Amino acid sequence: MTTDERVAMLHRVADALVANEQTIMEENAKDVAEATGKISDSLLQRLILKHAKIAQLAAGIRAIAAQEEPIRHVLQRTEVAEGLVLEKQTAPIGVLLVIFEARPDALPQIAALALRSGNGLLLKGGKEAARSNAALHRVIVDAIGAPLGGDLIALVTSRDEISDLLTLHDVIDLVIPRGSNELVSHIQANTKIPVLGHADGICHIYVDAAADLAKAAAIVADAKADYPAACNAVEKVLVHEGLGDEGLDAVIAALEGVGAEVHAGERLASRRPSRRLPPAPAVRHEYSSLGVTVETVPSLAAAVDHIHAHGSGHTECIVTEDAAAADAFLLGVDSACVFHNASTRFSDGFRFGLGAEVGISTSRIHARGPVGVEGLLTSKWVMRGSGQVVAKDSGVDYTHRKLPTS
Amino acid sequence: MTTDERVAMLHRVADALVANEQTIMEENAKDVAEATGKISDSLLQRLILKHAKIAQLAAGIRAIAAQEEPIRHVLQRTEVAEGLVLEKQTAPIGVLLVIFEARPDALPQIAALALRSGNGLLLKGGKEAARSNAALHRVIVDAIGAPLGGDLIALVTSRDEISDLLTLHDVIDLVIPRGSNELVSHIQANTKIPVLGHADGICHIYVDAAADLAKAAAIVADAKADYPAACNAVEKVLVHEGLGDEGLDAVIAALEGVGAEVHAGERLASRRPSRRLPPAPAVRHEYSSLGVTVETVPSLAAAVDHIHAHGSGHTECIVTEDAAAADAFLLGVDSACVFHNASTRFSDGFRFGLGAEVGISTSRIHARGPVGVEGLLTSKWVMRGSGQVVAKDSGVDYTHRKLPTS
Numbered sequence: 165m166t167t168d169e170r171v172a173m174l175h176r177v178a179d180a181l182v183a184n185e186q187t188i189m190e191e192n193a194k195d196v197a198e199a200t201g202k203i204s205d206s207l208l209q210r211l212i213l214k215h216a217k218i219a220q221l222a223a224g225i226r227a228i229a230a231q232e233e234p235i236r237h238v239l240q241r242t243e244v245a246e247g248l249v250l251e252k253q254t255a256p257i258g259v260l261l262v263i264f265e266a267r268p269d270a271l272p273q274i275a276a277l278a279l280r281s282g283n284g285l286l287l288k289g290g291k292e293a294a295r296s297n298a299a300l301h302r303v304i305v306d307a308i309g310a311p312l313g314g315d316l317i318a319l320v321t322s323r324d325e326i327s328d329l330l331t332l333h334d335v336i337d338l339v340i341p342r343g344s345n346e347l348v349s350h351i352q353a354n355t356k357i358p359v360l361g362h363a364d365g366i367c368h369i370y371v372d373a374a375a376d377l378a379k380a381a382a383i384v385a386d387a388k389a390d391y392p393a394a395c396n397a398v399e400k401v402l403v404h405e406g407l408g409d410e411g412l413d414a415v416i417a418a419l420e421g422v423g424a425e426v427h428a429g430e431r432l433a434s435r436r437p438s439r440r441l442p443p444a445p446a447v448r449h450e451y452s453s454l455g456v457t458v459e460t461v462p463s464l465a466a467a468v469d470h471i472h473a474h475g476s477g478h479t480e481c482i483v484t485e486d487a488a489a490a491d492a493f494l495l496g497v498d499s500a501c502v503f504h505n506a507s508t509r510f511s512d513g514f515r516f517g518l519g520a521e522v523g524i525s526t527s528r529i530h531a532r533g534p535v536g537v538e539g540l541l542t543s544k545w546v547m548r549g550s551g552q553v554v555a556k557d558s559g560v561d562y563t564h565r566k567l568p569t570s
Numbered sequence: 571m572t573t574d575e576r577v578a579m580l581h582r583v584a585d586a587l588v589a590n591e592q593t594i595m596e597e598n599a600k601d602v603a604e605a606t607g608k609i610s611d612s613l614l615q616r617l618i619l620k621h622a623k624i625a626q627l628a629a630g631i632r633a634i635a636a637q638e639e640p641i642r643h644v645l646q647r648t649e650v651a652e653g654l655v656l657e658k659q660t661a662p663i664g665v666l667l668v669i670f671e672a673r674p675d676a677l678p679q680i681a682a683l684a685l686r687s688g689n690g691l692l693l694k695g696g697k698e699a700a701r702s703n704a705a706l707h708r709v710i711v712d713a714i715g716a717p718l719g720g721d722l723i724a725l726v727t728s729r730d731e732i733s734d735l736l737t738l739h740d741v742i743d744l745v746i747p748r749g750s751n752e753l754v755s756h757i758q759a760n761t762k763i764p765v766l767g768h769a770d771g772i773c774h775i776y777v778d779a780a781a782d783l784a785k786a787a788a789i790v791a792d793a794k795a796d797y798p799a800a801c802n803a804v805e806k807v808l809v810h811e812g813l814g815d816e817g818l819d820a821v822i823a824a825l826e827g828v829g830a831e832v833h834a835g836e837r838l839a840s841r842r843p844s845r846r847l848p849p850a851p852a853v854r855h856e857y858s859s860l861g862v863t864v865e866t867v868p869s870l871a872a873a874v875d876h877i878h879a880h881g882s883g884h885t886e887c888i889v890t891e892d893a894a895a896a897d898a899f900l901l902g903v904d905s906a907c908v909f910h911n912a913s914t915r916f917s918d919g920f921r922f923g924l925g926a927e928v929g930i931s932t933s934r935i936h937a938r939g940p941v942g943v944e945g946l947l948t949s950k951w952v953m954r955g956s957g958q959v960v961a962k963d964s965g966v967d968y969t970h971r972k973l974p975t976s
Contacts (some may be wrong), residue, residue, distance in 0.1 A: 236901070242923050248912060250922060257905070257934045274609070324724070337934050356762055358935045387960035401778070427890070463660060474651035494952050498664070506955030507965075514949070516656060517648050517970030528663045528743050528762045528948040530936045542934040546900050549912030551785035553792035559913075564923035 167233045167447065173308055174229035174279055178222040180307035181272060184299075185218045190267065191299035199292045203266070209268045211292055217269055225276040228520055234537050241567040243558045244539035245560035248549040249567070254471040255544040256282035258337040258405070260331055262352065265343035269295035274340075274563040275304050275317050277520055281540040286336065288320045288329065291344075298497070330355035338530075338540075340523055345450070360539055364476035365395025366450050367508040369468040370493065371415055373406035378479075379505055380411075381418035386507040387481070389422035393452045395524060396479050396511040400444075400457040402467045406552050416441075419456055429459025436460075448474040464489055468496045475499065477526045479511040480535075498535035500526055572686070573639045580635035580685055584628040586713035587678060590705075591624045597705035598674065605698045609672070614676055616673045617698055623675055631682040634926055640943050641688050647973040651966035654955040655973070660948035662688035662745040667735055669694045669757065671749035672957055674702035680746075681710050687946040694726040694735065694749025696749075703727075722860050736761035744946075746929055751856070759876065762873055766945055767933035770855050770882035771801025773914045775871040776899065777821055778890035779812035785911055786817075786889040787824035792913040793887070795828035799858045801930060802885050802917040806835070806850075806863040808873045818866065822847075825862055854880040874902045881905065883932045885917040885939075905940035908933055957968075 165173075181188070192213040201209055240252040264270045266487050271287060278285035289297040297319060305313035320329065329336065333356045339347045340360045348363040369387055371380045387398035401419070403412050412432075419426050428441035444457040461467045464482075471480050479501040482493035490504040501511045511534060513521025518536030526529050531539040552558040571579075583630035598619040633911055646658040666689050670676045684691040688740060695703040703725060726735065735742065736831070739762045746766045747754045754769040775793055777786045793804035807825070809818050818838075825832050834847035850863040867873045870888075877886050885907040888899035896910040907917045917940060919927025924942030931937050937945040959965040 244916065244921065244923060248916075255904070299876070301587060347863070358764060376957070382957055382959050385963060386965065390960050390962060461816075465863055490954070498661070499950075501951040501952045504955065505957050507959045509960035510650065510654075510955075510958070511951075515650065515651060515963075515968070517968070532948050533951040535860040542938050544905075545917075545939045547907070547909045547912055547916060548896070548900075549910065549916075551782070551788055551911050553788050553913045554796050554915035555792055555797060557921075559792065560924070562921070 167441060170279060170282070171229045174225055174276055176307040176309075177272070177276065177279070177304050178225040178229070180303050181218055181222045181225070181300075184303045185215070188218065188296065188299045188303065189213060189215075191295040195268075195293055195295045196319055203292055206264045207292070211296070213268060221269055221272050224273060224520070228280050228537075231280065231519055231537070234541060238411045238569045239543060241569050243563050243565040244547070245552065245562055245565055248547065248552045248560060250545060252543050254541045257540055257542045259284040259286065259335060260338050260340060260540065261286045261288065261336045261357070262340045262342065263326065263347065264341075264370075265290040265347060266292050266503075267342075268289060268293040268300060270342055271297055271300045272304060273520065274342075277522060277537055277540060278317065279308075284315070285317045286320060286329065287317065288326060294321060307515050312386065314486075320499060327354065332355065333357045342523065358530060360525050360531060361523045362395060362534060364450055364526075365397070365478045365524075365546075366399045366448060366474070366476040367396060367479045367481075368400050368402060368467075368471050368475055369398050369403060369406065369481045369508065370402045370461070370464070371402075371411065371484065372467075372473070372482055372486060372489050373404040374486035374489060374491075375404070375407065375411070375483040376485050377407075377411060377414045381414055381482065383483055383505070383507050384415055384531045385418045385424075387509055388419055388424045388454065388456050388482055388505070390509045392454045394509065396508050397452075398508050399450050400459060400474075402459050402461045402470060404464070404467070405460050411533060412436075412458075416458060419458070421456050424501045425453075425455045425540070427455060427457045429457050432458060434461045450476075464492060468493065471497055471499070474522055478524070479503065479508045481506065481508050498522070576685060576688070577635045580631055580682055582637070582713040582715075583678070583682065583685070583710050584631040585875050586709050587624055587628045587631070590709045591621070594702065594705045595619060595621075595626065595708065597701040598699075598702070601674075601699055601701045609698055609777075613672045613698070614776075617685070617702070619674060619702060627675055627678050630679060630926070632945075634682045634686050637925055639684060640947060644975045646950060647969040647975050649969050649973055650953070652969055654953065654966060655956045656951060656953045658949050659952055660841070660944075660947045663946055663948045665690040665692065665741060666696065666744050666946065667692045667742045667763070668746045668748065669732065669753065670747075671696040671753060672698050673748075674699040674706060676748055677703055677706045678710060679926065680748075683928060683943055684723065685714075687943050689946055690721075691723045692726060692735065693723065694732055700727060733760065736763065741761045743935060745947065748929065751840070752938065764933075764936060766931050766933070766937060766941060767929045768801060768882065768884060770856055771803070771884045771930075772805045772854060772880070772882040773802060773804050773885045773887075773917075774808060774873075774877050774881055775804050775887045775914065776808045776870070776877070776888065777810060777813065777817065778870060778873075778888055778892060778895050778899075779810040780892035780895060781813065781889040782891050782911075783813075783817060783820045787820055789887065789889055789913050790821055791824045791830075793915055794825055794830045794860065794862050796913070796915045798860045800915065802914050803858075803915050804833045804862060804887075805856055806865060806880075808865050808867045808876060810867050810870070810873070818864070820841075822864060825864070828931070829860055831859075831861045833861060833863045835863050838864060838866045841866065856882075870898060871902075873937060874899065877903055877905070884930070885909065885914045887912065887914050906930070 513534040919940040
């Protein structure tokens, strides 16, 4: 399909969502009625589609349509020999399996990204949103039009099929789970298909001996309280012992000032028993709430070791005015995102400027950290010649000259 | 470690290989003596280290040392907000497990690539080369020096440990098998660790209705006979029926002219029984020898469908003078490498100009096609600020301005 055809298709999908809003809302209302009292309030809030949400979804799809063409983009161009030109181009990965929980609004977003990037899509939604998902899927498939619609984007509804799907590693190229840590862990443990995502988000902030305490206070407060349940919220603050009581007090006061429940790490508890903070539940613990652990460390190296031993490789931050310490931390910490003097909450596809966010990956393979549409792409080598042969490498004179990509 | 430290280390390794040539050759001679008569002649040839090979290995390691620094290379730079700059940098993947068969010369090559790219390495060699590998490993570890040597590069010798190693998906980040199709298939089937490589290389050449028959003849002959056992050798030639007897005869004559044993595909055999070519063993078959299947197809679309149904996604070529047909093939065929009017034998890291070759991947995730040192790298997001917070996205004014990377 050409760029224009795929863009036109996305606009048809956006228009169809708006045009069919009433049907979608009716089906959603049935889901909400059935789920009320059976699922938690926060899940219920995510299940509810409102008028504003549908308009926002349509606008988001038009924004995806307006993005630069993601496929056949030339990443490298090389003259291999005279008249023999090699290109590395972006290409669709193939078939994506996206598994999401309650939120039905994830369905059109993901469908739009898959259409834009030329991928086939298998969608598996939560059972609470079954009617909403079916309605959204029908609207999208109709807007794509026969004969492609149902082949490009398929909705899997039965509950049992998930474990079967996870065995299809010769057919499905990538699994993207959007949901709880338990969902992601379960999928990672039960498939050989590559999984784009993260189970845990145990982010650390290290407040260095040379920290500006006002910056440290602002950053730890934001990183914990801006959205405590987010995967990029801070779960542990490591305070350099060189900051003494003053530094430690400033960090704890900043956290308590935004309503955080501060727990003491083992070292802090044993060194400062008088402080009487409740102990941390475990050395590695994701609160996903206003809970946070504060621990002391004797050095930057100890902070780095602590992060490697007990972190999840998501996002870590150093607060310091010492440029050399910052460099040592940014180089030494092996996480998807490493920040100097900035809140861990910036670790996000939209904030990074990637446009639509596919997920945040703590894997080291394929895509790492916040992932935009490039996470749905692979590359392909395209070479154009005029009859060249290898002939034991005497067939051509290799030039291997780098050519401009545009 | 700094770039200079890693480069110096590589030069020490190259020097040590040359200085310890006699010991290495003695250990290798013992392996060769023990294996003689027990393994095939071609495996035995691969096992033998010669003086020229050691010098060549040392030169290869110096070439790797001279390459551009692969890590901390800035891939993208974005001003997220005023004073808040985000970089996407290359970074080592972590721990690689490289499993190779007879060839002991693979050990220093792979060790050098791992050192250059900052990765830890677990090496598992074939038992035929046990003494050679142990000697090479000892020389390399000594050259790296205490205390790092044995920690950076470990050699696994016992036969049983391989299945244990394949379960360590929380510790090992990437498996790179270098050996037979059986080895690669076995590893792919028995691990959840991502595998960089390919089991099959079933490459196709499609000779279009608008082909220049002289180019077609030269390309099919080279693609089959230049190195028949290579994964990028052609296994099946699809000839457009519009070329008639003349075209078919030219292709078959070119193949037979270089000693190829031509087998007929099903459609060719049923339409041209008089030709009396032996039938192909299967519709999907890797000869890894001078054997080759010739099949006829009624159209370019049929060729593309045939390749998708029976190929391995490695390398495919179209021979044609019709630019539109070439574009349709290059876009439509979903393989790691797609060529127009060039031998499939060009599908190789050295010929592509990638420097050292880590392998050829038919996976769509992480790295695809011939893979150089970039296959041993992941990326890492590094952000530098001065105290910025998110504050529900009112903490900064996002600019998302693309900055130059150098």
